[in-house]
Amino acid sequence: MSSELNKNTDDFDKVLSARQQVYKKVNSILIFRPSNRSSLLLFYIKRLLKWFVFIAFIQLIAIVVNFLLKEPLLNEIKLTSGFSFLLSLIAVFRESKIEEIRIDTSKELLILEYGRFLFTNEQCVFSLNEVHLKTNYRCSVLKISGANRLDFNVSKQHGYLSEDLNNIVSIIKELKNKKEA
Structure with a gap:
């Protein structure tokens, strides 16, 4: 009788130890318990870095979707330094409809009027489609050489010109006058 009881107890102990080993394995998979505090x-x-990367990825997807779906509302580009100009390039990476062109050389403010503004790498295209003239101004920025000057290469259908901001303003005023006439 006692031998049978011992056998049952041994079987029970084996089952219990096997069950405890299974629990330990499951707990080691589900809960990570490192040996010391530094680990x-x-x-x-x-784990925190993984969450930050995941959240940043979700925000990047949201920005891209918003960028593709939303109509751009950009209406001015400040050219105060090379860094802000780079930010402006990023801001108008895709085609933007602009309502006004005005160039204030003292404040280095460039606002586009009667046309669309498009940056491609380091080139910008003045496509003055609303002026109803067949002129495309392709300008690549050469340098930002001071507080009140920005050098452009402006190529028109009948030639290639290097202009400063004041001359570009006069060209735009001419186009406006031709449109209004």
Whole structure:
């Protein structure tokens, strides 16, 4: 009788130890318990970084979707330094409809009027389609050489010109006058 009881107890112990081993394996898979505090801190830092990367990826997707669906509302580009000009290039990476062209050389403010403004790498295209003239101004920025000057290469249908901002303003005024006449 006692031998049978011992056998049952041994069987029960075996089942219990096997069950405990299964629980330990499951817990080791589900819950990471490092041996010391430094590895625990490293584990949580890695987990936090993964969440940050995931959230940044979701925000990037949201920005791209918003960029593709939303009509651009850009109406001015400030050219105060090379860095802000680079930001302006990024801001108008896709075609934007602009309502006004005005160039104020003292404040280095460039606002486009009666046309569309498009940047492609380091080139900008003045497509003055609303002026109803068959002129495309292709200008590539050469340099930002001071507080009140910006050098452009302006090529027209009948020639290739290098102009400063004041001359570009006069060209635009001519186009406006021709449109209004």
